[in-house]
Amino acid sequence: MVEGTSNKARWHGRLKLMVLLLVCAAPIIASYVTYYIIKPEGRTNYGAFIDQRAHPMPTMTSTTLDGQPETLEKYAGKWIMVKVGGGACAEACLKQLFAMRQLRTMQGKNMERIERVWLITDKEPLDTMVIRQHDDVHMLRVPREQLSRWLPVEIGTKLDDHIFLIDPRSNLMMRFPKDPDPRRVHKDLSKLLKASAIG
Numbered sequence: 001m002v003e004g005t006s007n008k009a010r011w012h013g014r015l016k017l018m019v020l021l022l023v024c025a026a027p028i029i030a031s032y033v034t035y036y037i038i039k040p041e042g043r044t045n046y047g048a049f050i051d052q053r054a055h056p057m058p059t060m061t062s063t064t065l066d067g068q069p070e071t072l073e074k075y076a077g078k079w080i081m082v083k084v085g086g087g088a089c090a091e092a093c094l095k096q097l098f099a100m101r102q103l104r105t106m107q108g109k110n111m112e113r114i115e116r117v118w119l120i121t122d123k124e125p126l127d128t129m130v131i132r133q134h135d136d137v138h139m140l141r142v143p144r145e146q147l148s149r150w151l152p153v154e155i156g157t158k159l160d161d162h163i164f165l166i167d168p169r170s171n172l173m174m175r176f177p178k179d180p181d182p183r184r185v186h187k188d189l190s191k192l193l194k195a196s197a198i199g
Contacts, residue, residue, distance in 0.1 A: 044187075047176045050174060052172060055172045064140060076170045077168050078113055079165065081104070082165070084144075085119075085121065087123070104116060113193060119140055120139060120141045150172070163175075
């Protein structure tokens with residue numbers, strides 16, 4: 001009889017502990033469910049946030065246009081807008097470069113906190129006019145396979161379709177959709193720059 005009472009008391013103790021753990025964990029569980037499943041209207045960001053833990057910045061064999069070793073880490077401490085694409089910069093590529101320039105300019109006094117980088121995925125020579133028109137963009141050659149392993153894309157798109165954002169601590173942070181709405185990208189950038197004391 002004593003043993004049965006002891007087992008019953010032990011079971012009740014475990015039940016109370018489980019209930020207590022559930023109560024403590026409930027806010028965390030609710031926040032995850034809300035953020036990843038329900039996706040409430042309160043989330044106003046336009047770009048897609050990227051899990052930094054799943055996409056850490058790799059060590060890349062990147063070089064400048066004249067073949068000198070240089071990596072994205074050189075620009076750490078600032079927000080970095082990144083586009084990817086081959087050296088034969090056609091209409092979509094030129095449109096992205098122009099958009100990145102405009103988005104930076106639109107930040108006004110905060111524009112100096114942003115760097116722009118074009119990661120060139122082949123050895124194609126660049127048009128001299130493109131280099132001159134965008135001489136304030138950092139241009140690095142990086143093997144496409146290295147970028148494919150690092151940068152996540154939307155289903156049905158490719159690396160070249162997106163503009164990515166890296167935070168001042170060199171964490172991949174956000175991906176903007178193909179043919180983005182510049183006003184909504186500007187709003188995301190403005191909020192990030194306002195909220196962040198770094199960069």
